[in-house]
Each structure stands twice: as C-alpha cells, then as structure tokens.
Amino acid sequence: MSTAARGGAPAQERELRAQGRKTMRRLLDAAMVVFEKRGFHAARVDDIVKVAKTSHGTFYLYFANKEDLFHALAADAGAATLALTSELGPIGPDEAGYRELRTWLGRFGELYLHYGPVIRVWTEAEFEGGVAGRMGTDLLTEVTRAIASRIANSPTATAVDPQIAATAFLAMIERFNYYVLSRQIDFAPDDVLDTIATLAHQGLFGGNHTARVPRRA
Amino acid sequence: MSTAARGGAPAQERELRAQGRKTMRRLLDAAMVVFEKRGFHAARVDDIVKVAKTSHGTFYLYFANKEDLFHALAADAGAATLALTSELGPIGPDEAGYRELRTWLGRFGELYLHYGPVIRVWTEAEFEGGVAGRMGTDLLTEVTRAIASRIANSPTATAVDPQIAATAFLAMIERFNYYVLSRQIDFAPDDVLDTIATLAHQGLFGGNHTARVPRRA
Amino acid sequence: MSTAARGGAPAQERELRAQGRKTMRRLLDAAMVVFEKRGFHAARVDDIVKVAKTSHGTFYLYFANKEDLFHALAADAGAATLALTSELGPIGPDEAGYRELRTWLGRFGELYLHYGPVIRVWTEAEFEGGVAGRMGTDLLTEVTRAIASRIANSPTATAVDPQIAATAFLAMIERFNYYVLSRQIDFAPDDVLDTIATLAHQGLFGGNHTARVPRRA
Amino acid sequence: MSTAARGGAPAQERELRAQGRKTMRRLLDAAMVVFEKRGFHAARVDDIVKVAKTSHGTFYLYFANKEDLFHALAADAGAATLALTSELGPIGPDEAGYRELRTWLGRFGELYLHYGPVIRVWTEAEFEGGVAGRMGTDLLTEVTRAIASRIANSPTATAVDPQIAATAFLAMIERFNYYVLSRQIDFAPDDVLDTIATLAHQGLFGGNHTARVPRRA
DNA sequence: GATGAATGAGATTTCATTCAT
DNA sequence: TATGAATGAAATCTCATTCAT
Numbered sequence: 017m018s019t020a021a022r023g024g025a026p027a028q029e030r031e032l033r034a035q036g037r038k039t040m041r042r043l044l045d046a047a048m049v050v051f052e053k054r055g056f057h058a059a060r061v062d063d064i065v066k067v068a069k070t071s072h073g074t075f076y077l078y079f080a081n082k083e084d085l086f087h088a089l090a091a092d093a094g095a096a097t098l099a100l101t102s103e104l105g106p107i108g109p110d111e112a113g114y115r116e117l118r119t120w121l122g123r124f125g126e127l128y129l130h131y132g133p134v135i136r137v138w139t140e141a142e143f144e145g146g147v148a149g150r151m152g153t154d155l156l157t158e159v160t161r162a163i164a165s166r167i168a169n170s171p172t173a174t175a176v177d178p179q180i181a182a183t184a185f186l187a188m189i190e191r192f193n194y195y196v197l198s199r200q201i202d203f204a205p206d207d208v209l210d211t212i213a214t215l216a217h218q219g220l221f222g223g224n225h226t227a228r229v230p231r232r233a
Numbered sequence: 234m235s236t237a238a239r240g241g242a243p244a245q246e247r248e249l250r251a252q253g254r255k256t257m258r259r260l261l262d263a264a265m266v267v268f269e270k271r272g273f274h275a276a277r278v279d280d281i282v283k284v285a286k287t288s289h290g291t292f293y294l295y296f297a298n299k300e301d302l303f304h305a306l307a308a309d310a311g312a313a314t315l316a317l318t319s320e321l322g323p324i325g326p327d328e329a330g331y332r333e334l335r336t337w338l339g340r341f342g343e344l345y346l347h348y349g350p351v352i353r354v355w356t357e358a359e360f361e362g363g364v365a366g367r368m369g370t371d372l373l374t375e376v377t378r379a380i381a382s383r384i385a386n387s388p389t390a391t392a393v394d395p396q397i398a399a400t401a402f403l404a405m406i407e408r409f410n411y412y413v414l415s416r417q418i419d420f421a422p423d424d425v426l427d428t429i430a431t432l433a434h435q436g437l438f439g440g441n442h443t444a445r446v447p448r449r450a
Numbered sequence: 451m452s453t454a455a456r457g458g459a460p461a462q463e464r465e466l467r468a469q470g471r472k473t474m475r476r477l478l479d480a481a482m483v484v485f486e487k488r489g490f491h492a493a494r495v496d497d498i499v500k501v502a503k504t505s506h507g508t509f510y511l512y513f514a515n516k517e518d519l520f521h522a523l524a525a526d527a528g529a530a531t532l533a534l535t536s537e538l539g540p541i542g543p544d545e546a547g548y549r550e551l552r553t554w555l556g557r558f559g560e561l562y563l564h565y566g567p568v569i570r571v572w573t574e575a576e577f578e579g580g581v582a583g584r585m586g587t588d589l590l591t592e593v594t595r596a597i598a599s600r601i602a603n604s605p606t607a608t609a610v611d612p613q614i615a616a617t618a619f620l621a622m623i624e625r626f627n628y629y630v631l632s633r634q635i636d637f638a639p640d641d642v643l644d645t646i647a648t649l650a651h652q653g654l655f656g657g658n659h660t661a662r663v664p665r666r667a
Numbered sequence: 668m669s670t671a672a673r674g675g676a677p678a679q680e681r682e683l684r685a686q687g688r689k690t691m692r693r694l695l696d697a698a699m700v701v702f703e704k705r706g707f708h709a710a711r712v713d714d715i716v717k718v719a720k721t722s723h724g725t726f727y728l729y730f731a732n733k734e735d736l737f738h739a740l741a742a743d744a745g746a747a748t749l750a751l752t753s754e755l756g757p758i759g760p761d762e763a764g765y766r767e768l769r770t771w772l773g774r775f776g777e778l779y780l781h782y783g784p785v786i787r788v789w790t791e792a793e794f795e796g797g798v799a800g801r802m803g804t805d806l807l808t809e810v811t812r813a814i815a816s817r818i819a820n821s822p823t824a825t826a827v828d829p830q831i832a833a834t835a836f837l838a839m840i841e842r843f844n845y846y847v848l849s850r851q852i853d854f855a856p857d858d859v860l861d862t863i864a865t866l867a868h869q870g871l872f873g874g875n876h877t878a879r880v881p882r883r884a
Numbered sequence: 885g886a887t888g889a890a891t892g893a894g895a896t897t898t899c900a901t902t903c904a905t
Numbered sequence: 906t907a908t909g910a911a912t913g914a915a916a917t918c919t920c921a922t923t924c925a926t
Contacts, residue, residue: 036885037424057274061921063918071887139411156412180420180428184409191404194356196371203357203397211397250909252905277895288912293897469820473909489791491708495900505908510901573845590846614854614862619842625838628790629807637831645831684888686926711916722891727918 027078041076042068047085051133056086073177084197093131094155100127101162105166106169109222117221121189128193135196159185169223181220184219244295259285264302267346273357274301294365303354311347313374317344318379323386326439334438335430338406342422345410353411377403387438398437405429461512472525474512476502481519485567490520520571527565534561535596540603551655552647556622559639562627564643572629594620604655615654622646675739683810691729693719698736702784707737707791724798737788744782745806751778752778757820760873769870770842776856781846786843811837832871839863842880 027040046068050059065075079085104120107113123199128135140151163182192212195201217223244257263285267276278299284291296302321337324330344353355369380399409429412418434440461474480502484493495516513519519581538554541547562569572586597616626646629635649655678691681801697719701710712733716726720876730736758764789803814833833862846852866873 031885039885055274057272060919071889072889072922074885077885083923139415146909176428176431177420177424178427181432182430183412183418183420184405185428187408187412188401188405191408192401195400195404198356201400202393203400207394208397211393212401215395215398215401215436221430247909252910256910272886278897282892289897289911290899291910291912294910461807467906473906489708491706492771494898500906506901506904506910507908511906515900573849589870601742610862610865611854614859615866617838617846617852617854618866621842621846622835622839625842626835629834629838632790635834637828641828641829646835648827649832649835649870653866681888684926686889690889712918713916723918724891724920725889727920728889732917733887 026076026080036078039070039074042070043075043078043085047089048133051086051089051137055133056082056137060064078092086134089134090130090138093134096127096131096157097135097159099161100124104163107166107217107221108172109217109224113221114213114217114223117217118209121209121213122214122228124189125193125209128190129197132194132197139190156183156186167220170178176220185216185220188216241295243293243341248331254297256285256287256438257292260285260292260295260302262441263308263317264306265350266401268303268354273299274355306348306351307355307369310351313344313348314352314372314376317341318376319381321383322385324434324438325432326387326441330438331430331434331440334434335426338426338433341406342410342426345407346414349411349414356407371405373400384437393437402437405433417442460510460514470632472644473502473504473508477509477512477519478523481523482567485520485523489567490516520568523565523568525590527568529564530561531569531593535560535593536595537606538600541600541649541651541655543658547655548651548657550641550648551572551651555643555647555650558623559643561626562624563631566628566631567639569624573624590617592622601654610654619654621649622650627643670833675735677727677735678729679732686727689726690719690721693721694726694729694736695740698740699784702737702740702788706784720734735787739834740782740785741789741803744785746787747802748806749776749811751775752810755814755817758817758868758872760821760868762873764872765864765868766873769860772867773860773863775840776844776860779841782847783845783848786841788849790841807834807837826869836867836871839867 027036030036032040038075043064046064047059048064049067051061053059054063058102059082061072061075064085065072072183079088100120103123105116107117118183138155139164158180160179163185167176167178167181170207171210189212196208214223247253249257249405257448260281263281263283266278266284276299278292279288281302281378284294292315296305298429312393317337318341320340331346337371353371366410378400380402381395384393384395384402406429409425413420413425431440451564461470464470466474477498480498483501484497488494488497493516495506495509498516498519499506509519513522534554537557539550541551549566570588571578587627594613594616597619599608601612601619621644626642630637630642649656669794678687681687683691694715696752697715698710700718701714704710705714710733712723712734715733715736716723719726730739738810747870751771751774754774756767759767761876789806811833812835815829816830818827818832818836846856847859
C-alpha cells in the first residue's frame with residue numbers, strides 16, 4: 017500500500033543506503049506488530065527492537081523516539097485513508113449504489129486490516145493534545161466531510177444531518193472492523209459486507225435494495 | 234447508577250466501616266476522573282491519590298493495583314450496560330418504534346457519559362487476554378445478543394444477519410459517543426439523537442418514519 | 451515452659467487485667483508461629499496480628515515494635531536455655547555418663563522444638579550489633595562456658611581445648627536440631643539421640659561405651 | 668574457586684561481552700560483600716549497586732531481582748561444596764586419618780570464609796519452599812551422603828548411624844565456622860582445627876590419635 | 885551502520901508505625 | 906481495651922534514552 021519511506025527525524029538528516037532502508041523497514045514493521053499486540057502505550061522500544069532483531073542503539077539511529085516512529089506510520093495510514101475516501105463515488109438508492117458501497121466497505125476492511133493498530137492509537141484518549149491526536153482529529157474531519165458530501169446528495173438528505181450521519185457511519189465501520197479484528201468475532205466476511213452495506217445503504221442513502229442474506233444457522 | 238460496592242481484592246478481605254467505604258468511593262471516583270483525562274495506561278496511581286486527596290499507602294489498602302481498581306469500576310459499568318440493554322423494548326417500523334429507539338439512545342449516551350473512560354479501556358488492545366479483555370468480550374456478546382433479538386423481530390429480518398447488524402449498531406453508538414466526548418465535536422445533542430435514531434431505525438428496523446431535522450447551517 | 455509474662459515496654463507501663471494478658475499471650479504465640487514460618491525479617495506485623503486475630507493498633511498497645519516483641523520471647527528462651535545448661539551434670543566416660551548426656555540432649559531437643567524460631571533469629575547475621583545480637587552472643591558465651599567446664603573435667607581434657615570443644619558441641623546440636631526441624635529430615639528420634647550422644651560422648655568425654663544402634667535399612 | 672558464569676535470568680537471554688561480564692562480576696562480588704554484612708533480607712539492591720559502583724538500572728540488566736542474583740551465587744557455592752566433599756578421602760583411625768581430616772576441615776573453613784554469606788542464607792527459614800530452599804536441601808542430602816559413606820567404612824560403623832552422624836558432623840562444622848565468622852570469637856585457627864579434627868576423629872572415625880593441644884591460657 | 889552497556893528519572897508497591905474513634 | 910484507617914519513608918522495578926566501541 018505505502019511505505020513510510022521518509023522515516024523519522026534522524027533518518028531524514030542522513031541519506032539511507034539499501035541496508036539502512038531495510039533496517040528502518042524492519043523497525044516499522046516490527047512496530048506495527050507490537051502496537052497491534054500491546055497498543056502504543058504498552059509497547060516498549062525493547063519489544064520493537066526485539067521483533068526487528070536489532071538493537072536499541074539502532075532504533076535511535078532512525079527515529080527520535082517512539083512517537084516519532086508512530087508519526088511515520090501514521091502519515092502513511094492517513095494518506096491511505098484519505099485516498100480511499102476520495103474513491104467513494106456517488107451512492108444511489110439502487111442496486112448499483114449498493115454495489116459501490118459494498119465494494120468500498122471491502123476496501124476499507126483491507127485498509128483497517130493493515131493499518132488498524134495505527135488507526136486505533138489515534139483514538140486512544142491519551143493522545144488527545146499530542147501531535148497524533150490532532151492528526152487523528154484532522155483526518156476524522158476530512159474523512160467525514162467527504163462522506164457527508166456523498167450523503168448530502170442522496171434522497172435521505174432531508175431526513176438526517178449529513179455531517180452527523182457521516183460521523184456515525186465512520187464510527188460504525190471503524191469500530192466494527194476493530195471488534196472483528198481484536199475479538200476474533202468470526203462472522204463470515206461476505207455476510208458482514210452484505211449486512212453492513214445493506215444497513216448503511218438503507219439508513220444513509222435511502223437504499224431500497226434488499227440483499228438476500230442467508231440467515232445464520 | 235453505580236456503586237462498585239465490592240471494591241478491589243484487598244478491600245474484600247476486610248470489613249469496611251463507613252469511613253473506609255467513603256475513602257474507597259473517593260478513590261473510585263478519582264480514578265474515573267483520571268482515566269477520563271489520561272486514559273488507563275497514562276494514569277498513574279499518584280494522579281489518582283492526588284485527586285482523591287489521600288496517600289499511596291491508602292490506595293493499596295483498598296486495591297491491589299491500578300488494574301484491580303479498574304475491575305471494580307468495570308463490574309459496575311458492565312452491570313449498568315446490561316441493565317440498559319434489557320430496557321430496550323421491541324422496536325416497530327412506525328413512529329412509536331422510532332420514539333422508543335431515540336429515547337433508548339439518549340439513555341445510552343448518558344451511560345457513556347458516565348462510564349466512557351471504563352468502556353473505552355475495554356477496547357484498548359492491551360487488555361485483550363486479561364480479565365478486563367474477557368469481561369469486555371463477554372459483555373459485547375451479551376449486549377449484541379439482546380439487541381439482535383430485537384432486530385430479528387423486525388421487518389428487515391430477512392435482509393440482514395441480526396447478530397452482525399446488532400454488532401454494527403453497537404459499534405456505531407459506542408464509537409460515535411466516543412468521538413463526541415473525546416473530540417468535542419460539537420453537534421447539538423438533539424440533532425445527534427434524531428440522526429442516529431433515524432438511520433438506525435431505517436437501517437435496522439425497517440423504519441419508514443422521517444424526522445424533520447433542520448439542516449445544519 | 452515459660453511465659454514471657456512481662457511483655458514489651460508498653461505493656462510494662464500498665465497493669466494488665468485478664469483480658470489484656472490473654473491478648474498479649476495471643477500475640478506472642480502468633481509471633482512464634484510467624485517467625486517459625488518466615489523468620490524475623492520477613493515476618494510482618496500484619497502476619498502476626500492476623501494469626502493472633504487482632505489488629506495493628508492492639509499490637510502497639512503491648513509492644514513498642516517488632517523487635518520489642520522479639521525481646522520478650524528471647525528473654526524467655528534465654529532463661530530456659532541457661533536453666534537447661536545448668537542441669538548438665540558431670541559426664542563420665544562410662545555408661546552412666548552416656549545416659550546423662552543422652553537425656554540432656556533429649557531435653558535440648560524439646561527446648562529447641564519450642565524456642566527454635568527465637569534461637570534461630572539470634573544467629574541471623576542481620577542481628578549482629580543489635581540488642582538481640584549481643585544477647586545471643588552473651589548467651590553463647592555463658593552456655594559454652596558451662597559446657598566447657600564439664601569437658602574440662604573429663605579424660606580428654608588434655609587433648610582438646612574445652613572452650614572450643616564446647617562451642618563445637620553447641621554448634622552441632624543447635625544446627626542438627628535445626629536441620630531436623632526445618633528440613634523434615636525424618637530420622638527416628640531415638641536413633642538421633644543414640645548417635646549424637648555416642649559421638650559426643652566419644653569425641654568430648656572420652657566415652658568408651660558403645661551403643662548398639664541398629665543400622666538404618 | 669568460583670565463576671557464577673551464568674548470571675541471572677536476564678543475563679542468560681543476551682550475549683555478554685567482556686564489559687558486560689565484568690559488570691556482572693562486580694555485582695556478584697558486591698552482593699557477597701553486602702550479604703556478608705547485612706544478610707540477605709536486610710540487603711538492599713541499593714547497597715549492592717553502590718558497592719559495585721553502578722546503577723539500579725544496570726542491576727536489572729543482569730538479574731531479575733535480588734533472589735535471582737542469589738541463585739547465581741548459590742549455584743557456585745553448591746558446586747564448590749560438592750567438589751570439596753568429593754575430595755574427602757577415606758579416614759582411618761590412625762594419625763594419617765587424622766591428618767587427612769584436619770586438612771579437609773581447613774579447606775572447608777576456607778570455603779566457608781568465601782561462601783559463608785550464601786551458605787547462611789540457605790538455612791534461613793524464609794527460604795524453605797523457594798528454589799534456594801530446595802537447593803539447600805538437595806545439597807545437604809548429597810553432602811551428607813558422601814560423608815556418610817566415609818563414616819560407614821570406619822571402625823565405629825557399628826556404633827552410629829552413618830547418615831545421622833554425617834549430618835551431625837556437617838551441622839557442627841557449618842555452625843562452628845559461622846560462630847567464628849559472625850561473632851569474631853577469636854580462637855586461634857590452629858587450635859580450632861586441632862580440636863575439631865580430634866573430636867570428629869574420635870567421635871566418628873574411631874580415632875585413637877591424641878593431638879597435643881596446648882591448653883589456652 | 886550497528887550494537888551492547890549504562891543510566892536515572894519515575895512509577896509501583898510494601899510495611900512499620902501513628903491516629904482517631 | 907480494641908480497632909480500622911491512614912500515612913510516608915523506603916524499597917523494588919521499569920524503560921526511554923544516551924553513550925562508547
């Protein structure tokens with residue numbers, strides 16, 4: 017998807033050769049793994065360097081500190097999220113709209129699968145105020161605004177406040193994906209997409225299309 | 234709404250008198266304040282005792298550690314959440330169903346206002362595996378099951394998987410309330426309720442009622 | 451055996467009635483139990499009051515502190531040890547001497563069974579310098595001197611330094627009893643007495659008597 | 668004599684370079700000094716790092732905690748004790764047997780001089796049950812067994828239970844050395860060896876040799 | 885470029901002792 | 906006489922960050 021190629025502050029002051037880039041990559045990947053498992057706060061630099069099979073000293077060769085590393089990841093995740101947002105075309109109340117929505121939700125799921133740990137940290141209370149916190153808030157604003165504009169162009173526009181509805185929509189899909197990922201609620205992915213797409217379509221875009229979802233046993 | 238009457242492990246081994254119970258209460262309340270402001274991880278025991286105007290030693294007279302205190306709060310929050318869940322009556326597709334849903338959402342908002350810090354921690358990655366993690370998962374299961382049974386009795390029953398839909402619903406309202414609380418997104422509360430109720434009613438319960446929400450300026 | 455009837459400093463400033471004496475007794479007994487299990491240093495006042503089924507506050511009604519309580523016990527143990535020492539009559543090289551020695555060793559074992567925890571604490575390195583440390587050293591001196599005088603009057607007197615031999619003898623019986631008590635080395639008590647008496651008799655008092663100890667299987 | 672080359676748990680998970688090994692050694696040596704002076708319980712990690720001229724953080728780089736460090740020392744002491752035990756040759760009732768015994772006792776004294784603090788802790792009540800406790804018990808068993816086999820091959824074999832006698836012997840020399848070390852009882856070392864060797868020789872190995880010990884003034 | 889070693893500030897936790905009822 | 910409550914000094918332990926090789 018992307019690469020966080022810039023790295024943290026210290027890395028940007030030097031030119032990285034092949035080996036250096038590889039090491040940085042290993043650290044970033046390791047951080048994802050550790051953030052996933054422990055969250056940002058509980059993640060220790062020690063955990064990260066162990067997973068990356070490198071040393072403390074090396075970590076600070078590439079990142080000013082733990083937060084700096086997080087920013088590198090977050091910049092990536094933010095860009096990917098914005099890119100995805102812009103891909104959401106107009107959603108009509110008909111079957112085509114439903115299809116469009118369902119496809120987009122699938123892509124969102126993939127994005128969350130990849131960037132979940134980072135997205136989650138944005139919303140950790142402790143981050144308010146910090147750079148990451150503002151980053152998350154800004155992103156939230158941008159993303160909901162884009163979605164709101166889609167909703168505003170739909171038949172239900174008179175019934176609901178688009179900005180609120182967009183926020184609710186984002187809340188739902190962000191959190192649902194989190195539940196699925198972290199709790200291993202094992203719904204069949206297709207059922208999930210059918211259901212979420214249906215209810216969002218009906219709730220937000222005046223959808224009258226009805227998916228034939230087989231009831232769960 | 235709450236009592237957390239049991240307290241943490243050490244407190245349960247002793248008989249508490251009036252003064253002791255008061256102190257324990259002060260600690261629990263202080264913890265809510267601090268968790269709210271800093272989140273569970275960043276909260277230091279020191280912060281809590283400062284807010285409670287007591288000493289370190291006293292803290293450990295009532296709770297084995299920070300997590301133990303959290304459990305006491307969580308038990309409360311869980312009970313309150315379950316109680317609220319059981320209050321959700323049958324939701325029909327008509328105006329009455331809409332009213333019922335909207336009222337219930339208002340109550341959920343109040344509950345979240347109170348227990349937000351605790352609910353949030355349940356979902357922090359670090360807690361998976363731990364007692365709190367399982368507690369959260371169990372609760373999630375129970376709550377969604379109850380909601381699912383309401384959805385199953387609605388006209389859209391054939392279109393969506395009730396369990397998935399219920400999970401999505403819970404994801405939406407939990408997260409939305411979180412956005413509102415933590416980011417100070419300043420939507421008017423009534424608009425929020427109108428919007429969320431409408432889209433949930435339409436998306437989940439086959440609602441055909443249309444609220445006349447004034448568009449935001 | 452004895453009673454530590456005086457109690458610690460605070461108790462001596464008041465007149466104790468029946469109830470008070472009973473409470474103090476409970477604390478002393480509890481302390482023995484706890485010192486036995488954990489040693490003096492690791493023993494917490496909390497452990498003692500729990501075993502005594504009383505409270506922290508009560509503890510300090512009778513004893514100035516943990517060490518004060520220990521002194522009360524130690525005074526008792528010291529007196530009992532000295533009393534026992536004075537009971538050791540002259541030991542001849544014949545069967546009568548052997549009998550005398552064996553009997554006395556049996557009594558020492560009983561004393562150790564009772565006062566072991568206290569005796570042990572005397573020898574804990576941490577106590578040097580403190581009152582208990584000096585107390586132990588003084589006692590050691592007195593006891594070995596008494597034993598030495600018995601050895602000096604025996605046929606081996608020319609071969610060994612009585613003071614050193616007495617110290618070695620005390621070392622042996624103190625430590626052996628400790629091994630038995632703490633490690634549950636399950637030698638048959640009679641075999642132990644036979645063996646120890648025999649080797650002390652032969653080693654220290656020129657004993658030529660030979661016990662017919664059945665060899666262990 | 669010693670190496671404690673393995674170090675504590677944390678140190679075993681890393682590869683130590685020369686500097687690291689040196690630091691670990693400094694900590695181990697410092698611990699011996701502090702345990703000697705204060706005993707295990709009263710010894711604070713702070714004392715140890717001060718003596719080792721390093722920091723708290725460094726301590727935990729090599730040892731999980733104070734007990735972990737103790738284990739490293741104990742493993743050493745145990746190995747040294749076993750090695751010494753195996754050096755004890757057959758002891759006959761003649762002068763040669765006496766010489767052999769006396770020499771061995773001298774070596775035991777040196778070992779105790781070195782490892783006394785560690786050996787002592789093994790016997791502190793608090794350690795029963797823990798790893799150190801079992802370690803001590805196992806060692807006690809092995810050592811007494813070896814000594815017992817020497818006793819079994821001596822003329823007194825019929826008179827005493829070798830296993831009990833060996834335990835008594837060990838008790839004596841362990842405790843005597845402790846008295847000497849901790850109480851600064853100032854017996855002349857040669858007199859001590861003469862006396863102990865004589866009485867053990869006579870008591871355990873049917874010794875008929877008589878040392879000409881000059882009586883103390 | 886990489887790494888092991890070291891640090892120390894800060895957090896948690898324990899526990900003997902005092903206090904108020 | 907008894908007790909639960911409170912305290913705070915001191916100990917343990919953690920971990921992000923810097924340093925020397």
